Amino acid sequence: MTRGDRLYGIHPLLEALRSAERHIDGIYLQHGRQGRDIDEILSLAKTKGITVDFRSREALDRLTGSAHHQGAVGMVASKSYTSLEDLLAAVAGKEHPLLVILDGIEDPHNLGAILRTAEAAGVDGVIIPERRAVGLTAAVAKASAGAIEYLPVARVVNLSHTIDRLKNENFWIYALDVKGEKSFLGVDYRGAVALVIGGEGRGIRPLVAQHCDGRIHIPMKGKVSSLNASVAAGVLLYEVLRQRATAIPSCPPKPDKTLFNSRLQ
Numbered sequence: 702m703t704r705g706d707r708l709y710g711i712h713p714l715l716e717a718l719r720s721a722e723r724h725i726d727g728i729y730l731q732h733g734r735q736g737r738d739i740d741e742i743l744s745l746a747k748t749k750g751i752t753v754d755f756r757s758r759e760a761l762d763r764l765t766g767s768a769h770h771q772g773a774v775g776m777v778a779s780k781s782y783t784s785l786e787d788l789l790a791a792v793a794g795k796e797h798p799l800l801v802i803l804d805g806i807e808d809p810h811n812l813g814a815i816l817r818t819a820e821a822a823g824v825d826g827v828i829i830p831e832r833r834a835v836g837l838t839a840a841v842a843k844a845s846a847g848a849i850e851y852l853p854v855a856r857v858v859n860l861s862h863t864i865d866r867l868k869n870e871n872f873w874i875y876a877l878d879v880k881g882e883k884s885f886l887g888v889d890y891r892g893a894v895a896l897v898i899g900g901e902g903r904g905i906r907p908l909v910a911q912h913c914d915g916r917i918h919i920p921m922k923g924k925v926s927s928l929n930a931s932v933a934a935g936v937l938l939y940e941v942l943r944q945r946a947t948a949i950p951s952c953p954p955k956p957d958k959t960l961f962n963s964r965l966q
Contacts (some may be wrong), residue, residue, distance in 0.1 A: 706839040708777050709761075709770035711738045717775055718745040724778045724856065726836030728753045731761055731772030742773060750832025752807075778837040783853040785863060788826045789870060791853065795825065797945055798893045800872070801938075802828045804860055804909050805900030806930060809835045813844020814931035815898070820848035822938040827854045828863060834900070860897075864912040867895050874913040876905050877937055879927050881916035888917055890941040898934050 708717055708725075715738060717725055728746050730739065732755050746753050761770050792798035801819050806812045812835050819827055835841060836856065842849045857863045864874050875888065876897040897913055899905035904927075910916055919928060919936055928936070 706777050707765055708775040709765045709767070709773060711742070711771045711773045714773045714775045715742060715745075717777070718742065718749070718751075724782065724831075724836060725749070725751050725775045726778060726838050727751060727776040729756050729761060729764065729774040729776075730754075731756065731758050731770075734772040739773070752833070776836075776838050780837045780842065780849050780854070782837070782856045783826070785828070785855045785857055785866070788828070788853055788855045789867075792825045792893075795893075797891060798825050798872075799823065799890075799941060800826050800828060800867070800895040801934065802860060802864070802874075802895055802897040803834065803900075803930075804830065804897060804905045805834050805903065806898075807833070807835050808901055808930075809838055809840035810844045811901060811929065811931045813841045813846075813849070815934045816841070816845040816852055816854070817848040818931065818935045818938055820845075820852040822935075822942050824852065824938065827852060828860070828895075829854060829856055830860050831856050831858050860909050861912045864895070864897070864909070868912075868914070874915075876910045876913040876916045877918070877933060878905055878910060878916040879918055879921075881918035883915065883917050885917040885919055885937055885940060888915070890944050894941065896934075896937060896941070898930055898937075901930055 708714055728742065728751055730742070730753060743753060758772065761772065761774055762768050764774055801815070801824050803812070803815065806815065806829070816827060837849060837854060868874060870893070872893040872895045874895045874897060877885065897905055897909065919933060921927070
């Protein structure tokens with residue numbers, strides 16, 4: 702059975718997990734529930750990298766608005782994802798395409814806020830991983846204040862491979878990292894650019910960062926060492942927007958990525 706973006710009942714949830722077509726963003730199971738079906742749900746969730754939380758029966762009653770959930774609830778996407786191929790096709794003719802890649806954003810309010818800012822700043826699309834990250838849930842849709850309806854979101858299996866694909870399409874890939882070697886204010890964001898923003902707490906995974914053309918940071922003058930992911934995204938995106946609003950000439954084709962320093966202003 703379904704209610705909004707919630708799928709509940711053991712067998713409907715199992716069939717959704719077995720299907721390659723259905724996206725499950727998170728699972729809630731009732732405390733104390735056991736059995737072969739529950740074991741299979743846990744096994745499939747682990748294989749697919751889906752987070753499982755355990756809640757009381759009363760909490761699941763409130764979540765589903767029903768007492769017939771059988772102790773198993775899946776959170777499904779509120780909006781369909783686009784494919785990476787379709788996203789790249791949509792930006793192929795643009796002079797200055799801009800993409801945002803999110804590595805492990807788990808807070809739905811953060812993801813919603815990033816989508817809202819990205820849409821306002823003219824981002825062409827957002828890319829998120831299938832595993833260990835929040836998807837397009839109802840909470841994300843609400844936090845995005847409607848932006849989710851206008852901004853394409855692609856969900857991919859492997860971010861590192863996706864970054865390599867974008868580089869082959871002549872995108873410059875910049876990872877926002879507190880340990881980045883260059884300030885975000887000293888980089889040229891003209892041309893095809895993708896910005897990588899890490900999840901809460903851990904930031905960008907080292908392997909993902911290694912595939913990027915360069916790592917940049919936001920200078921911090923106070924005592925705290927980093928910004929919230931959605932705030933950092935807003936700061937960076939509006940620097941990109943500022944640069945692109947100055948009617949500067951188009952940048953030349955992407956040079957060898959070893960020449961990262963040549964894009965410093």
